[in-house]
Amino acid sequence: MAEQADVIVIGMGPGGEAAAARLAQAGLSVVGIEKNLVGGECPYYGCIPSKMMIRAADSLAEARRVPELAGTVQVAPDFAPVARRIRDEATDDWDDTVAVERFEKAGGRFIRGTARITGPRTVSVDGQDFEAARAILLNTGTEPAVPPIPGLAGTLYWTNREAIAATEAPESLVVLGGGPIGLELAQAFARFGTRVEVLEALEALLPLEEPEAGQLVQDVLTAEGIGVRTGTRAERIDHDGTAFTVTAGGRTYTGQRLLVATGRRTDLAALGLGSLGLDTGARTVPTDGHLRIAEGVYAIGDITGHGAFTHMSMYQARIAADHILGEPTTGAEYHAVPRVTFTDPEVGAVGLTERQAREKDLPVATAIAQIPSSARGWIHKAGNQGLIKLVADTGRGILVGATSAGPTGGEVLSMLTLAVHERTPIHRLRKMIYAYPTFHRAVEDALGQLP
Numbered sequence: 001m002a003e004q005a006d007v008i009v010i011g012m013g014p015g016g017e018a019a020a021a022r023l024a025q026a027g028l029s030v031v032g033i034e035k036n037l038v039g040g041e042c043p044y045y046g047c048i049p050s051k052m053m054i055r056a057a058d059s060l061a062e063a064r065r066v067p068e069l070a071g072t073v074q075v076a077p078d079f080a081p082v083a084r085r086i087r088d089e090a091t092d093d094w095d096d097t098v099a100v101e102r103f104e105k106a107g108g109r110f111i112r113g114t115a116r117i118t119g120p121r122t123v124s125v126d127g128q129d130f131e132a133a134r135a136i137l138l139n140t141g142t143e144p145a146v147p148p149i150p151g152l153a154g155t156l157y158w159t160n161r162e163a164i165a166a167t168e169a170p171e172s173l174v175v176l177g178g179g180p181i182g183l184e185l186a187q188a189f190a191r192f193g194t195r196v197e198v199l200e201a202l203e204a205l206l207p208l209e210e211p212e213a214g215q216l217v218q219d220v221l222t223a224e225g226i227g228v229r230t231g232t233r234a235e236r237i238d239h240d241g242t243a244f245t246v247t248a249g250g251r252t253y254t255g256q257r258l259l260v261a262t263g264r265r266t267d268l269a270a271l272g273l274g275s276l277g278l279d280t281g282a283r284t285v286p287t288d289g290h291l292r293i294a295e296g297v298y299a300i301g302d303i304t305g306h307g308a309f310t311h312m313s314m315y316q317a318r319i320a321a322d323h324i325l326g327e328p329t330t331g332a333e334y335h336a337v338p339r340v341t342f343t344d345p346e347v348g349a350v351g352l353t354e355r356q357a358r359e360k361d362l363p364v365a366t367a368i369a370q371i372p373s374s375a376r377g378w379i380h381k382a383g384n385q386g387l388i389k390l391v392a393d394t395g396r397g398i399l400v401g402a403t404s405a406g407p408t409g410g411e412v413l414s415m416l417t418l419a420v421h422e423r424t425p426i427h428r429l430r431k432m433i434y435a436y437p438t439f440h441r442a443v444e445d446a447l448g449q450l451p
């Protein structure tokens, strides 16, 4: 006999956890099922601990800038406080007791296990059956995608999970993948003294973002002593018990550790989506405006393919929960998705890149302002690399995309996110007052270059 609930939440990543708690607080009976840790990738292996590592690494980089600005300083990196902070403050030693109790206090029923959908309303968890009267909500996220490179399987390579749990910075590290995970961790470890090589298969770092941003990050990483090889796909991995050797493009790269940061994968087949008549071979699930994938079945987060970000998971959770509760909701909009890669300089972006805008056949104009040429960038001096790039739709006279790279580039992004989200006319943006001397005044410089 299946146990009844109003809502069954499968996978409690950031959005699933938030939606499950909200629905329970609203008085629905909610079963939340999680096979690993409540909260998902972000608090235990992703955003939060990686940003703690980056915060510490950036403090070292700032200290190293002192000679150019303010005298002398001796820098002796120690990874122990970072590892301790990640273990004690971020992850509670990878223990989710507090999160489980928070959900239970909200009125939810928690089940630890791997769930599988068995029908439009039914779910099975390791032999235990549940039936949802109102909705099933999927938030099962992604796992590291490990490419089938000869020699890799069976070695003790790192994914983000092992890198985040590191107790010391390795002497040397080869990073496969020049996306956000690879670059954030490459720079953080390098600033602690690790000798780092980054191998990226495509011709640019951060290939999904503007090429100017990828080039900027490549220049900065190279200047910091990180080896960056673009257009370099790993062909073979050897491990002799102490070091990894990666063969790529006729050369070899050696590291005490190997970080595989080559993207993420979903496993929709294992979730039982076939029982809903959905394509189990797909990497993501198509959702309607209210995040439904079938009548009474909702999906949120990375599996929806609208951007693998915690803020996307939380945004979609709000809409799905509103809809399940029958509250008014306008549906999801994706024209102004912000994202920030927390390298130094931070690379923030929103909406379309120039290439995406041209692929949509929009009448496109672009403008770039360099941060070092702005008053604040010039004052800032050491560590001032960055740029603002705007992508305008000249037909509608609005910004459809923007990149903000630089010191606090992710914070400067906020005004650009608002402009793209609200489709604010460019002539209105030009009439705003921009505080002097801020980094965001470079936005005004770039606006001035648009036709």
Ligand SMILES: Cc1cc2nc3c(=O)[nH]c(=O)nc-3n(C[C@H](O)[C@H](O)[C@H](O)COP(=O)(O)OP(=O)(O)OC[C@H]3O[C@@H](n4cnc5c(N)ncnc54)[C@H](O)[C@@H]3O)c2cc1C
Residues within 6 Å of the ligand: 010, 011, 012, 013, 014, 015, 016, 033, 034, 035, 036, 037, 038, 039, 040, 041, 042, 045, 046, 047, 048, 050, 051, 113, 114, 115, 116, 139, 140, 141, 142, 160, 181, 271, 300, 301, 302, 303, 307, 308, 309, 310, 311, 312, 313, 342
């Ligand atoms: C190193 C790193 C750094 C990142 N930094 C940032 C950042 O700075 N900012 C940002 O916005 N994003 C960042 N991300 C991305 C972010 O972590 C994810 O987008 C975020 O966690 C949202 O994912 P999700 O909601 O889809 O679910 P996830 O967080 O992936 O959680 C899904 C949960 O579902 C569970 N699950 C899966 N299948 C089942 C099943 N069948 N039964 C029961 N449970 C199941 C899993 O165990 C997991 O706990 C980072 C990711 C990584 C790896």
Ligand SMILES: NC(=O)c1ccc[n+]([C@@H]2O[C@H](COP(=O)([O-])OP(=O)(O)OC[C@H]3O[C@@H](n4cnc5c(N)ncnc54)[C@H](O)[C@@H]3O)[C@@H](O)[C@H]2O)c1
Residues within 6 Å of the ligand: 147, 176, 177, 178, 179, 180, 181, 182, 184, 199, 200, 201, 202, 206, 207, 232, 233, 234, 261, 262, 263, 264, 307, 308, 309, 339, 340, 341, 342
């Ligand atoms: N700050 C943030 O918001 C943040 C930080 C980290 C991760 N994330 C999220 O997590 C997701 C996954 O990040 P990611 O960096 O793993 O994935 P990604 O897909 O963005 O980047 C992976 C990179 O690896 C390269 N690659 C693939 N196979 C390769 C090979 N064999 N050899 C060398 N390079 C190879 C790809 O060309 C790509 O550039 C991102 O899409 C992002 O949404 C976000």
